Amino acid sequence: MSFNAVITWWTENTRLIELLVDSLWETLVMVFTSGFIGFAVGIPLGVLLHLSKKNGLLENTSINKILGIVVNIGRSIPFIILLVALIPVTRFIVGSSIGTAAAIVPLTIGAIPFIARLVEGALLEVPSGLVEAAQAMGAKPMQIIKKVLLPEALPGIINAVTITLVTLVGYSAMAGTVGGGGLGDVGIRYGYQRFDATVMMITIVILVILVQMIQSLGDHLVKRVDHR
C-alpha cells in the first residue's frame, strides 16, 4: 500500500474510522474502569489473604480459608461463562445487560480474584525478616502493612497491575461479543461475520499496540521503583 493509497482509503472510510475510534474508546473505558475497581477491591483482598495465612501477621485460618475458596471459585469459572452467568447481576446493578457499562460488571468481578492472587504472590516475595525487623522496632500491624509490606512488594504489585490490564484487554474483546462494544466487537462483526479481513487486521493491530503500550509502561514503572 503506497502512501497515496492510504490517504485514499482514509478519505473513503471516514465512517469506519469513526467506528474504530469509538470502539477503541469503549475498550479503554471497559479495561480501565473494571481494572480500577478491580484494584480497589482486589489489592486489599490480596493483602488480607496474605496477612490471614498461617504464621501471617494477622493469622486467622478460617478467614483465610473462606477467602481462598471464594477466590478460587472466581478464578476457576471460564470468563465466557461468567459473562453469561452474571447477566442478572449486571441487569440489577446497571439496569441493562448490554452496552459498555454492562460489560464492566463481569470484567470487574472476573478481575478481582485474579488481582488478589497476584498481589498475594507479590507480598509472599517480601522476606519475612523485614516484617520481623519492623516488629522488633515496635511497628503496629497497620504500620507494617503501609511502611514495609506494600512498599517492598510495590514492584510485584505494579507487575500484577500490568498483567491484569493486559488480560482485561483480552477479556473486554470477549465481552464485546455479548453486546459490550469495543474493538473486539468490531473485529468479530466485520472480520468473522462479514469476512472483512482489513477491518479485522486493523482492530488486531490496535489491540497489539495497546497491549504493548500497557506492558512497556508497566515495565518502565517497575524498573523505577525496584531497588532490590
Next chain:
Amino acid sequence: MIEIKNVNKVFYQGNKAINALSDINLTIEQGTIFGVIGSSGAGKSTLIRCVNLLERPTSGQVIVDGVDLTALSEQELTQTRRKIGMIFQHFNLLSSRTVFNNVALPLELAGVAKNKIKSKVEDLLELVGLADKRDVYPANLSGGQKQRVAIARALASDPKVLLCDEATSALDPATTISILELLRKINEELNLTILLITHEMAVVKGICQEVAIIGDGKLVENGTVGDIFAHPKTDLARDFIRSTLDLSIPADYEARLHATRTENSYPLIRLEFTGASVDAPVISHVAREFDIDISILSSNMDYVGGVKFGLMLAEFIGPEACANKAIQYLKEQKIELEVLGYVI
C-alpha cells in the same frame, strides 16, 4: 538489665514436640556485652527472639529494664520494643528505602517530627561512619555497610538494649572485626547493654565480657569470658575454645610422619596450654634442662581475661630418652601433650 527466668520454648511440628529451650536462666547486667555461643540448632536464635518476644516463651519470664515483657498486652509490648534494638545476620534492611530512610523508619513509627528525624538520623549515620551514603539504596552497599545501617537503625529510638542475632556471621573476617569494634564503641559511648549470639568463639573472645554456652536448648555453662577460657568445665566449652585455635599439620609433614620412631626421626608433638597450665616460660626451660632442640612448627597462643592458652605444634629434636623426659616434665606442668608421630 535483662533477666531470663525459667524460660522454656517448645515448638510443635505436627505431633512432634521440639524443646528449643529448656529452663533457661540468665541475668545480664546493665552495660555489659554478653555473648551466647552454641552450634547451629542449639536454640540461640530462639533465645534472643524470646528477649523481645518475637518468639513468646512457652513458659517463664523475660524481664527487660524491670518490665516483665511476658505480662504486657500487645500494645504495651509494641511500645516497649522501641527500647530494645535488634540487628540480624541478614541485615533486614528495606530495599525500597534509602539508607537515610531506613534509619528514619523507627522514628517515623514512633511519630517523631520530620526535622527531629533529620538531625537524629544524620547524627547516627555519622556515628556508624556512613554519612556519605545517606541517599544510596541498600542494594548498592557492601555487607559491612549494610550492617552499619542496621546498627544505626537499631539505635534510632535510643534503646537500652541491643540484641544481635549472628550479626557478623554473613561477613568476612576483616569486616567482622570492624563491626565488633563499632559495637564496642557504642557499648562504651552509649552505655548500651548488648546481648549477642554467635557460633564463633572468635566473636565472643573479641568483645564479650561474659559468655553463656548453649547446647541442645540447655544452658551448659556461663561466666566471665576469662573464667570460661581458663577453666572450661564442660566438653562443649572446651570444643568451642579449641575451635578458635585449630592447628593442622602441614601436608609435607603429614607425608613424612610415621607411627614408630626410627634411627633419625623425631617426635612431632601437639601441646595444649589451658588455664590450668603452669604459667612459666616452659619451652626454653625444657630445652635447656633436658638438652633438646625444640623446633616450633606452628603455634596459636592467645591471652584472654588474664589467661594464656593455645595450641602449639613442635618437633623435639634430640636423643629419645631426653625427649621422653621433657614430655614427662611438661605433663607435670599441666600442659596437655600428644605425640602425633615421628618425622623423618
